[in-house]
Amino acid sequence: MKRRLIQRATALLLGFVLLITLTACGSNGNSSKSEEADGNKQSAGKEKIVNIGMTDTLTSVNPLLMDATEILKYSLAFEFLPLVELNSKLEFQSMLASSITTKDNRNFIVNIDKDAVWSDGTPVTAEDVVFTVLRLASPKLANASMALYAFEGVGDDGFVEEGATEIKGVKAVDNKTVQFTTKYDMALTTFENTYGRYILTIPKHILKDVPEDQLASYSWFNAPTVVSGPYKITSVDLQHYVSYEANDKYFKGAPKINKLNIKIVTAAQLLTGLQSGEIDFVQQTTGGILQEDYKSVEGLSNVTVNYGAPVTNQSIFFNTTSVTDVRIRQAILYGIERKKLVSGFMNDKGEVVDGFLSSASPFYDSSLVPTAYDPDKAKELVKEAAADGWDSSKVLQFYVNSGDTTFTQAADYITASLADLGIKLQVNTVDLATLMSKAGSKDFDLMAVQYTYAPVDPYPDVNWLLSADGWTGYANNTITDALAATQKTSDVNEIKKQYLTIDSTMQQDVPMISAYVISAMGAVNKRLANATPDVYGSFINVNEWDVTE
Structure with missing residues (x-):
């Protein structure tokens, strides 16, 4: 499969x-x-x-x-x-x-x-x-x-x-x-x-x-x-x-x-529509209320809000065929203060995980502790990689969806943080179609996109992403075997065990970083x-x- x-x-x-x-x-x-x-x-x-x-x-x-x-x-x-x-x-x-x-x-x-x-x-x-x-x-x-x-x-x-x-x-x-x-x-x-x-x-x-x-x-x-x-x-x-x-x-x-109507509007129009009563219902995955409007929507007297389960992962993918030194990928993971991203950019409406599974998944294992922010460890890894020939002057091209206004700001923060550690990133904000084109042709070093890995069925996406043909260009036999094992059973504990293997390997090899997982607002x-x-x-x-x- x-x-x-x-x-x-x-x-x-x-x-x-x-x-x-x-x-x-x-x-x-x-x-x-x-x-x-x-x-x-x-x-x-x-x-x-x-x-x-x-x-x-x-x-x-x-x-x-x-x-x-x-x-x-x-x-x-x-x-x-x-x-x-x-x-x-x-x-x-x-x-x-x-x-x-x-x-x-x-x-x-x-x-x-x-x-x-x-x-x-x-x-x-x-x-x-x-x-x-x-x-x-x-x-x-x-x-x-x-x-x-x-x-x-x-x-x-x-x-x-x-x-x-x-x-x-x-x-x-x-x-x-x-x-x-x-x-x-x-x-x-x-x-x-x-x-x-x-x-x-x-x-x-x-x-x-x-x-x-x-x-x-x-x-x-x-x-x-x-x-x-x-x-x-x-x-x-x-x-x-x-x-x-x-x-x-x-x-x-x-x-x-x-009678029922779907009204297709811009994200910026959702707040005013809810306020006026012209919009009655906004669901999390089809109506993207702007992060900057969350407090205003919460304050509307005619509206009830509900924050959904954390399922949408703000994923940062590496092109492992260009960022080949695993120590640099690890250094970037250690060098991003992800809890601060959640508090500063997500109003604490999200969580930090390593790998693909969030706490919403029945296969999530909380024993895998997310990698902690450790700038000293990041500097050490960069130094080791440079000693072995990594070009410290290289500027890594980081592509970000221009339509994701929250993460475009977070990307600038990440870039500034990593610059202090000796890792240079150039943020390129592009529309989603261009981003997908860059991803498909592997014309990037890092790229970020919101990606929902179905909590009950992450297999298709994980199987593709962690392959030579996928965006990361990364393949690992341990992961391949574990993914295959998830398709042979309906035992939740067995599937959970296999995904723990997958996410633990991800934590070490870092073909993808989960910047944060979003708990989106519905109203x-x-x-x-x-x-x-x-x-x-x-x-x-x-x-x-x-x-x-």
Whole structure:
């Protein structure tokens, strides 16, 4: 499973960079703009309308073009349910599937909820799931983001042969049961997180006759007539909004709120939107409230805030093919006062760890104590490296995302601190697309980016990053073996043991430094009941949200 997950890991990061509009805007755009603009104006006794603030634009509203970005996943999951979803306790909760099980980490049995029906009353079946996966694997749609190459019958490029009518590794066992068969060992959590959360089933009885080469731009997805989830899109402008109306036939219970809008705004507009009441809800991974606005949002009388679990890692990656001396990488780790970064730049809303796992992960082991700030030790390591030929005059090129205003300031602080230790950095602030280009071509010495390693399933990202092909260019047999071992078991303690080995090795070899892990702010208007913004699980119960005024 080593090489094959490169596409998935890359897609997770590049998906929100390459914002290519693959689906046309809403067909009834003129009336919907008026509706969206007035979405927050409610009259007593009339429709209940709620606005969700998000800060990324959409690439499409077509589940067959899923790019694994949070905004696309959640905006589509309102109408086409995933098989399972993570709740706030980091447990996989049934959505379209009532259960997913495996006995051998190769064959995964997905049982569709017996009560699951489409909004037109047609039962959701195993054939709908099989049809969806077959279309996701179509070379005519060419969506490389879903990592379907893991399944038998799918090529290493993630696609089936053109014209294929079935996939060997995805079969309907009966009307409500699907069997997925992988080419290699896979942990249940990896299957659930990579496929269970991102395969959004579409209705075969509605779409089966649409030619494959028309599905990518099929206008039906802009205002679908049949859905499985609590809401369906009525209109969309990929840069500005998505408007929904309730699916009164939702099999888990009709939504209490008639209309829902996603408002796509800049991060700077979230504070004013929350203050005015034009935005009711901001979730941590889709709406990035600015750090400098945290205290102001906390002070709003009409808003409740919730800090999510620390899952987003401000990672500093080394190109180990250019920063080859491990002592220099270690010196940089010793020379960054990371606790001061958390207190000074994050308002203490975060934590310091070594490696990939934060305290939010079930596999986190607190026995691995983060490397302490020790400038004297850093100076000693630099001196040793210089004595062995390291060029102390070399200026290391440090690339940082210009859109991350908090870390651009932190990078300057880090650079000044390391200069006192004899390590020279040149900070280059670039946009995210340029940063990803630099990372992919390894045209950097150090680069920093916010990276969320899924707490319950860090394997795909770690496996790719710690490889010759990954950003770090770093590979280690001990880590490779430990990663492989995590895919052969569902025993949490055994997986935890393997990740301790991985993170301990990381602490010594330092291909990546975790500058800090962010506990991001979410916010909700007090008029909204049964709604809690959290890193995971915020929208699972969206049909139970209600307006109390």
